[in-house]
Amino acid sequence: MREALALSIEGMxxxxxxxxxxDALGKIDGVEVSSVEVGLAMVTFDPERVAAEKIADAVHRVGFTVRSEK
Known part of the structure; x- marks a missing residue:
């Protein structure tokens, strides 16, 4: 079952x-990007294929900070 995740992002x-x-989120296997705007990314993901922490790490690797995951 897929889960929704909202990422509040600093620095965008x-x-x-x-x-x-x-681009960073779209490269993660098991993640579907719903929308990205300045300060917020909405994705759905398969928790059996990828952990929410890995999604936040991908944002960090491209230079931004995830304030919260909802």
Whole structure:
């Protein structure tokens, strides 16, 4: 069963930031990107294939901080 996840992201301020986060999340097996805007990413994921922490780590690797996962 897929789960929804909202990521509150610090440090995003432009369209290029949105693109970097979208690309990073889209490369994770088991994750489907619903939307990304400045400061917020919405995804659905298969918890049997990927942990929520790995999703947050992908955002961190492209230079942003995840404030919270909902």
């Amino acid at each position: 301020h432009c369209g290029a930031c949105v693109r970097r986060v979208t």
